[in-house]
Amino acid sequence: MNELFEILAKAPSEAWVGLLGVAVGAVLSIFGVWLANRSSITQLHIQLEQERSAKEDNLKRERLEELYLLIDKWLGGIFYNYLQLSLVMRGEIDYNQYHDQVIEYGKDNHVDFSRLGMIVGIYGHELESSYEKIMAAREEFNKVSLKHKHSYEAGDIDGEKYLKPFTAAQIKIEELTESFKKEIAEHVKRL
Numbered sequence: 001m002n003e004l005f006e007i008l009a010k011a012p013s014e015a016w017v018g019l020l021g022v023a024v025g026a027v028l029s030i031f032g033v034w035l036a037n038r039s040s041i042t043q044l045h046i047q048l049e050q051e052r053s054a055k056e057d058n059l060k061r062e063r064l065e066e067l068y069l070l071i072d073k074w075l076g077g078i079f080y081n082y083l084q085l086s087l088v089m090r091g092e093i094d095y096n097q098y099h100d101q102v103i104e105y106g107k108d109n110h111v112d113f114s115r116l117g118m119i120v121g122i123y124g125h126e127l128e129s130s131y132e133k134i135m136a137a138r139e140e141f142n143k144v145s146l147k148h149k150h151s152y153e154a155g156d157i158d159g160e161k162y163l164k165p166f167t168a169a170q171i172k173i174e175e176l177t178e179s180f181k182k183e184i185a186e187h188v189k190r191l
Contacts (some may be wrong), residue, residue, distance in 0.1 A: 002128070059191045063123040067116065068184045074111045075177045082170040089148060089159030089166065130183055135175045141169040 084101050087093045093101075120131045148162040 018080055053189075057191045060123050061188055063119050064184050064188045067119045067124060068118070068181055068188070069126075070111055070116050071177060071181055071184070073109065074113065074116065075174065077105070077109055078138075078170070078177075079172055079190070080105050080109075082141075082166070085145060085148070086163060086166065089163045091159070094157075095149070095152060124187070126186070126187065127180070127183060130176070130180045134173065134180055135178050137169065137173045141166070141173055144169050150188060 022075045081102060082092070084098050084105075088095055117131075122125055124131070144162055144166045148159050148166070151162070152159065
């Protein structure tokens, strides 16, 4: 061990200065690499977050566009139902004919109504209030329809007294649904 100290003590001061310069350079290089790696990791996190956000926005846009189309198709079915049931209320067709026509129409125009609610619940939280208004209007539409059906089954085939509230319920659904479609379109445009 003493020999090592003697060798080091005999080394010229220029060698110590050079060795110190190499050590400082190595420390600075390591620090530079650490800073570069840290910056790269931060940039990667930012890039991944932006990509994730873009994918989420794209998926939400696709689902809201699907919701728009489903609502439009559902509204067409409601309107068809209204037209056919209003014919029953006027006495132009009977309930059996009405059911046959609605079933035939539904073969090609089926709407998965639970999917509407699912899309609103998962992707359209900001649309829930408007959707609930449509559901309340649909409930009113169904109540008038059910009252007429019970009356019809009891032998009172004159449905004229139900036509006015039934038409009002249909118009309300249509207005709320058209407003809902505009609201969906606005949300899609913002994505």
